Amino acid sequence: MRKLYISAILIILLILGGFWWISLNSKAELENTVKISESYEDFIIHIRVEKHEGGMQVLRSIEYTGKEEVIIEHRTPLTQVTIDQPNGSFTGSFVSKTLRPGFSYHPQxxxxxxxxxxxxxxxxVHTQFFIEEERVDIETEGRLVFK
Known part of the structure; x- marks a missing residue:
């Protein structure tokens, strides 16, 4: 009788171990780090997508390349990133930021x-901000491969 209990427990442990191994090995990973840059007048949007614990992380910034200081106003987030659907929304409160030549702004x-x-x-990727009440929209897209 004792051997039967031990055998049953071992079988259950093997089955649970098999499910655990399958779940660990079935998750897809980002194949390569992806870098996206999009320019518009004196601004460059930089996006970096990289592997992160159990998935990926997206880093976002805007670089100002003009010759004089400029004040931008934007809702949060400044740069909206979505996967497989272009549905960015900018619903947060307004933020005002002064950008100097060569300045990179990482608001999020x-x-x-x-x-x-x-x-x-x-x-x-959709970045939206205002300069002297004129709206600027910078949009681009990229490709991610998961293996």
Whole structure:
């Protein structure tokens, strides 16, 4: 009787171990770090997508290359990033920032995403800000591969 209990427990442990191993090895990973840059007049949007614990993280910044200081106003987030759907929204409160020549502005913490399904995915990037009440929209997209 005791051997039967031990055998049953071992079988259950093997099954649970198998499920655990499958779940660890079935998650897709970002194949390569992806860098996206998009220019508009005196501004360059920089995006970096890299592997992170259990998924990926997206780093965002805007670089100002003009010759004189400029004040921009933007809602949060300054740069909206979405995966597989171009549906960025800017609903936060307004922020005002003075940019000097050569200045890189990193207004947000990295965005963390869980691992995506294996295959190709599109990343949509939309940056929106105002200069003297004139709206500036900078949009681009990139490709992510998960294996």
């Amino acid at each position: 913490e990295p965005i963390h995403f869980d691992s995506l399904d294996k295959g190709e995915h599109k990343i949509y």
